[in-house]
Amino acid sequence: MLSANARREEIYHLAVTTGLASVEELSARFEVTASTIRRDLALLNGQGRLARTYGGAMALGAHPEASLRQRTGEAFEQKHAIARWAAAVIRTGENILLDAGSTVGALAHELRNFDRLSVTTPGINTMQELADSEGIEVDCLGGRLRNLSQSFVGPLAEAALERMSFDRVFLSADAVTAEDGICEADHAQTRLKELMARRGNNVYVLADSSKLGVRPFHAWARLALPWTLVTDDGADAGELAKFREAGVAVEVAAVPGGPMVEPVETSSG
Numbered sequence: 205m206l207s208a209n210a211r212r213e214e215i216y217h218l219a220v221t222t223g224l225a226s227v228e229e230l231s232a233r234f235e236v237t238a239s240t241i242r243r244d245l246a247l248l249n250g251q252g253r254l255a256r257t258y259g260g261a262m263a264l265g266a267h268p269e270a271s272l273r274q275r276t277g278e279a280f281e282q283k284h285a286i287a288r289w290a291a292a293v294i295r296t297g298e299n300i301l302l303d304a305g306s307t308v309g310a311l312a313h314e315l316r317n318f319d320r321l322s323v324t325t326p327g328i329n330t331m332q333e334l335a336d337s338e339g340i341e342v343d344c345l346g347g348r349l350r351n352l353s354q355s356f357v358g359p360l361a362e363a364a365l366e367r368m369s370f371d372r373v374f375l376s377a378d379a380v381t382a383e384d385g386i387c388e389a390d391h392a393q394t395r396l397k398e399l400m401a402r403r404g405n406n407v408y409v410l411a412d413s414s415k416l417g418v419r420p421f422h423a424w425a426r427l428a429l430p431w432t433l434v435t436d437d438g439a440d441a442g443e444l445a446k447f448r449e450a451g452v453a454v455e456v457a458a459v460p461g462g463p464m465v466e467p468v469e470t471s472s473g
Contacts, residue, residue, distance in 0.1 A: 206234065212244050219254050226260035227414065239440065246418055255420050278306075281459050282412040282436040287311040289434055289457035290374055290410060296320050298371040301400055302330045304355030305376025307410040309333060315340065324368060326356040326396065343368075350390065357392040365399050373404030375425075377411045379418045380433065382446035386425040387418075394425035407431040413439035417446070 206214065211234050218230075230241045248254040287310035294300060297320050302308050304327030312333035315321065319339035325331060326345040334342050347361035375397055379387035386409060388394045401407045407427065413436050432453040435444075439456065447454050 208244070211236070212248060215241075215244055216248055216253055230260070239438070242414060242440070249418055249420070279412040279414060279436075282414075282438065282457075283307040283310045283410075285436050285457040285459045286410050286412060286434050287314050289455060290408060291315055294318070294321070294372060298322070299324075299369075301325065301368075301370045301373045301404060303327065303373075303375045303397065303400060304329070304353050305410075307412065308374050308376045311374060311410065324370070326361055328354040348392075350393070352389075353393065355393075357390070357396050361396055362399055365396075365403055368403055370404045372406045372408065373400050375400060375407065375409045377409055377415055379415045379420055380409055380411045381417055381419065382443075382450040382452065384419075384424045385427045387421050388423045388425065389421045391423045394423045397425040398427070401425075401427050401431065408434050410434050412436050416440065416443045 214234075215230060227238050227241050227245070230244075231238045234241070245254060245260070283306060286307055290311045291314035294315070296318070299322040302312055302323055302325040304325070306329075309327065309329040312323075312325075312327075312330040315323070316333060316337045317339070318337070321339065322341045322343070323330070323334060324343040324345060326347065328349075331342060331344055334340050345356050345361040345364050347356035347358040349355070350357055375386065377386040378389060381387065386394065386397055388397070407430075409427070409431060411433065416435060416439055429451045430453060432455055433447050434455045434457060436459050437456050438459065444454050444456070
């Protein structure tokens with residue numbers, strides 16, 4: 205067994221030489237838990253040596269933003285557990301906003317058989333998921349298309365939001381911290397997320413455990429309290445405590461094989 209410092213140096217070397225290191229591969233290679241690897245990656249990220257990505261890390265200098273297609277298959281069970289929790293708090297007849305992103309796209313998949321539901325979204329994947337759902341009315345936020353995220357951003361989307369309000373808003377995140385809120389690769393995305401949050405009676409950030417407490421980019425969306433973080437049961441207890449101490453409500457969705465967590469509706473309006 206390598207020491208912690210030696211393991212981190214080896215992780216850094218692998219990321220530099222191969223371009224990408226995934227949590228699963230590193231966990232198997234070094235025979236330690238995924239949580240240990242995530243802590244290693246967080247430390248290396250904090251030192252400015254690696255950039256966190258979905259499911260792992262890559263050497264700085266490479267473009268760290270993954271496409272929506274790449275992200276959809278990562279942390280699959282965790283994202284769908286979060287999506288099931290979120291679907292359980294939605295009520296018939298509500299007017300909701302679904303952000304773009306792979307986890308929110310998983311939520312859209314869970315909603316396909318809902319009845320008398322109004323959904324607004326800037327995300328192409330959500331539009332595709334709900335296109336054939338007869339019981340769901342879908343409104344699309346237009347604007348400039350970001351190819352990597354497959355979503356619309358910009359002044360047109362922002363102007364449309366000014367004329368809308370929602371029972372619930374579900375936001376995605378490249379990363380999220382208790383101190384600074386949602387981290388994204390693009391400032392237009394963070395601006396839109398802040399506007400979305402202002403238009404909702406109840407605001408939820410759907411983020412799997414690998415996204416908590418990391419800082420892969422330099423664009424941030426600050427959310428006014430109250431809002432709810434929904435994550436999976438692989439989340440580090442210390443990270444969750446930071447959110448609770450900051451006044452953020454925290455809900456943990458059970459991944460199959462983990463402890464049962466009952467969905468509890470959290471209201472902020």
